[in-house]
Amino acid sequence: xxxxxDCTVCVATKNRRYINxxxxxxxxxxxxxxxxxIVVNMGAEKSLDFIAASFPDVxxxxxxxxxxxxxxxxxxxxxxxxxxxSVWHDESLVQPAALPALIxxxxxxPDVGLVGPQLVTLDDRPLVSAALFxxxxxxxxxxxxxxxxxxxxxxxxxxxxxxxxxxxCLVVNSQAVDDIGFFDERFSFYESLEYCRRLHRAGWxxxxxxxxxxxFRPPVFDLIATPWPARFQDGFFFFYKKWFCR
Numbered sequence: 001x002x003x004x005x006d007c008t009v010c011v012a013t014k015n016r017r018y019i020n021x022x023x024x025x026x027x028x029x030x031x032x033x034x035x036x037x038i039v040v041n042m043g044a045e046k047s048l049d050f051i052a053a054s055f056p057d058v059x060x061x062x063x064x065x066x067x068x069x070x071x072x073x074x075x076x077x078x079x080x081x082x083x084x085x086s087v088w089h090d091e092s093l094v095q096p097a098a099l100p101a102l103i104x105x106x107x108x109x110p111d112v113g114l115v116g117p118q119l120v121t122l123d124d125r126p127l128v129s130a131a132l133f134x135x136x137x138x139x140x141x142x143x144x145x146x147x148x149x150x151x152x153x154x155x156x157x158x159x160x161x162x163x164x165x166x167x168x169c170l171v172v173n174s175q176a177v178d179d180i181g182f183f184d185e186r187f188s189f190y191e192s193l194e195y196c197r198r199l200h201r202a203g204w205x206x207x208x209x210x211x212x213x214x215x216f217r218p219p220v221f222d223l224i225a226t227p228w229p230a231r232f233q234d235g236f237f238f239f240y241k242k243w244f245c246r
Contacts, residue, residue, distance in 0.1 A: 006033045006103055007171065008080035012040040012063070012072045013090040019048070023055055025094040033099050038076040042069075069167075070183035070191040077182055086171040093122070093215040101212035102171045105159060113176035113204025114196060116165035117212035127216060130162035130208045133197060157211040164196035165206065169214045176204050 009026065013019035019039060026037070038059045041048050048060050059079065063072040073087045084106055102115050119127040170192060180198045183191045196206050 004034065005036045005082040006084065007099065008036045008038065008077070008082035008085045009088060010038045010040065010073055010076035010080070010086065011088040011090050011092075012042050012069055012076075013048075014042045015090060016048070016050070018090040019051070020054075022088070022090050022092055022094070023051070023058065025092075026099070027055070029094045029096050030099050033103050036080065036082050038079055040072045040076050042072060068185055068187060068191075070187050071185040073191075074182040074185060077177070080174070083174055084171050085174055085177060086169065087167060089168050089216065091217045092169055095120075095213040095215060098212040098214055099171075102209055105207065105209050106171065106173055109205070109207070110173070110175075111203075111205055112173065112207050113179075113199045113202075114165070114170055114172045114206045115159075115209050115212075116168075116170050116207075117214040118208065118210040119166070119168055119216050120213055122215050122217055124215070128166070129210075130160075130165050133163040133193075159207050159209045159211075162206050162208045163200070164193045165208060167192035168216050173204070176202075179204070 011019065011022060013022075023037070023039075026035070036059070037055070037057070038061055039048060039051060040061045040063045042063050043066075051058050051060060061076050061079070063075060077085050077087070084103060086102075098117055102117065105115055106112055116129065119129045121127060176199060180195075180202050184194050187194055199206055
């Protein structure tokens with residue numbers, strides 16, 4: 001029997017304010033998509049009990065702040081009952097008709113395994129929303145596959161097939177999950193890069209749907225105080241070892 005839930009939404013959070021904004025934007029603009037929403041508490045908040053008062057149907061899943069995001073997502077995705085499953089960052093803001101546009105595209109294209117939106121800043125300026133796969137050449141001669149990465153931009157609002165999409169908002173066909181499994185939990189970053197590679201290898205398509213727009217606040221890094229930039233590079237090198245060294 002086909003699920004009555006259109007989409008399972010999994011979002012990991014470390015910030016009470018961000019998750020409240022995200023959930024408000026999600027429920028304000030989800031209609032007519034039916035949802036199962038799972039919030040993964042990554043440990044920065046002692047309690048997310050406040051969510052129950054405003055969003056009583058949301059499932060709260062306690063995680064470990066030290067574990068990779070891919071592992072936290074996978075824990076939640078295993079609870080998913082939707083025809084499609086999705087993963088989000090809590091700094092996203094869902095725009096009008098964004099989620100229905102993604103679901104409609106998947107409904108119309110059963111050979112598509114994963115879709116994502118056009119990402120924009122909070123003041124509606126376009127952000128990089130897709131990229132080509134890094135090549136062995138880019139790893140060998142740049143030291144970091146991202147340096148030579150190409151970021152294609154589709155024309156207008158027409159959906160376009162892409163190599164991979166960042167994990168800000170990804171909606172995945174549940175049949176594709178049954179086919180290739182969940183995210184590789186060994187990745188600390190760029191789990192979506194590796195996942196899209198596996199989808200392509202299994203014959204699934206990956207599309208950017210520009211008519212769907214999600215606002216996102218890009219992170220600002222302190223290159224001295226935070227280890228994130230180094231972990232970005234580690235993610236690319238792990239991708240290199242997994243896909244080019246075997």
